[in-house]
Amino acid sequence: MKLTADPHAVMPGVAPDTHxxxxxATTPAITRRERAARTTGDTVADRSLAILHLFRAPVGGxxxxxxxxxxxxxxxxxxxxxxxxxxxxxxxxEAALAEIAPLLGLGVMRVPxxxxxxxxxxxxxxxxxxxxxxxxxxxVHGHGAKGGAYARLAGSGAVRAYTPHGGSLHFDPRxxxxxxxxxxxxxxxxxxxxxxxxxxxxxxxxxxxxxAPAAPMRVVHNGVNAAEFAPVAPAxxxxxxxxxxxxxxxxxxxVLIEALGLLDAGGRPVSATIxxxxxxxxxxxxxxxxxxxxxxxxxxxxxxxxAFARGRLLIVPSRAESLPYIVLEAAAxxxxxxxxxxxxxxxxxxxxxxxxxxxxxxGKLADAIRAALADPAGTQAAAQALRDRVRAxxxxxxxxxxxxxxxxxxxxxxxxx
Numbered sequence: 270m271k272l273t274a275d276p277h278a279v280m281p282g283v284a285p286d287t288h289x290x291x292x293x294a295t296t297p298a299i300t301r302r303e304r305a306a307r308t309t310g311d312t313v314a315d316r317s318l319a320i321l322h323l324f325r326a327p328v329g330g331x332x333x334x335x336x337x338x339x340x341x342x343x344x345x346x347x348x349x350x351x352x353x354x355x356x357x358x359x360x361x362x363e364a365a366l367a368e369i370a371p372l373l374g375l376g377v378m379r380v381p382x383x384x385x386x387x388x389x390x391x392x393x394x395x396x397x398x399x400x401x402x403x404x405x406x407x408x409v410h411g412h413g414a415k416g417g418a419y420a421r422l423a424g425s426g427a428v429r430a431y432t433p434h435g436g437s438l439h440f441d442p443r444x445x446x447x448x449x450x451x452x453x454x455x456x457x458x459x460x461x462x463x464x465x466x467x468x469x470x471x472x473x474x475x476x477x478x479x480x481a482p483a484a485p486m487r488v489v490h491n492g493v494n495a496a497e498f499a500p501v502a503p504a505x506x507x508x509x510x511x512x513x514x515x516x517x518x519x520x521x522x523x524v525l526i527e528a529l530g531l532l533d534a535g536g537r538p539v540s541a542t543i544x545x546x547x548x549x550x551x552x553x554x555x556x557x558x559x560x561x562x563x564x565x566x567x568x569x570x571x572x573x574x575x576a577f578a579r580g581r582l583l584i585v586p587s588r589a590e591s592l593p594y595i596v597l598e599a600a601a602x603x604x605x606x607x608x609x610x611x612x613x614x615x616x617x618x619x620x621x622x623x624x625x626x627x628x629x630x631x632g633k634l635a636d637a638i639r640a641a642l643a644d645p646a647g648t649q650a651a652a653q654a655l656r657d658r659v660r661a662x663x664x665x666x667x668x669x670x671x672x673x674x675x676x677x678x679x680x681x682x683x684x685x686x
Contacts, residue, residue, distance in 0.1 A: 319405055321404060323412065324413050341665060356381050407427060429461060430675070432465045435589070485675070492663045501602040510529075516549045531632060531635040586609055588611065596617050597663055601660070606655075609626050621655055
């Protein structure tokens, strides 16, 4: 049986399968032990799993991570499905989901989900539970705070895997919202069968803020594919710098603008293109105008490689990160870059981490930009060294294999537990 869509939230271009939900309503629940036992073969490698990925917003690095996992798992012979919010992502998300849908044995479903806790969660949880029952998923993998909550609340009978992707971990535990979300994470901890992290940093923060679960914790780094190692040449009209990411405080765009102001005031004006969209877009445009930075452009959201061609040096001035795809993608493309020493970025840089910058320091960022632009040969050599490291350590194939290995171990434990 193939899941195509919830009849109450049909994905454009995909016809709903009304028989699916009639079957779901009459199919008895399957225990985790029964579901695990039916996947048992002669060897772990022989097992074919039914895997359901569950998350809220089909945007950004989390969405890219799920698409890469789903594509790789389907190519490995597993039946895979995706459940995502119906109200976010826009045309780009619809196109990406429509492209991958034919590869997915369990299909794609869009369900309205609210960002924070709300009444809509009750209906969404019911629909998700019906999907899990209908597909007979062996593994329900929740991504982000919302997806992780749904997977662990509605995933009874399946192995419940969770990857925070930052999510609740970005909240200040001293804030009211942070207190609520971190408390909910602790409540859900016993319902976790497997917790996956894209960086050792995220694992350590989770353990410090949430606690150590009885379930296994495993770090599987994000990865990039072979095509992304093709170099990106600057466009004829490329500026000096480019930023690519969500326009919100966490990403440090204001720090970059202040650094540009310092360079301009010091007699070294620098052109920059700030690519992306987000809640602080208008505020950052106003800040650039207030600093007299007419050479700063805001073209909106673009694909990463298209954005890279808009500048000669990528700036990643984040205040917090987990293991950002934008750094991996730029490194693979041999794009010169400056980044801050936050989150899992040092795990990407490895022996080159001495080049990372302190977050929130516009003066240090301005100095680094000035030095990098003054030494293009040295900057390019550093980019090539980082590219070689990413090619050796951060591939999609390694990521897919690592996650599947963690699933299989969890299914084994369920079969005997």
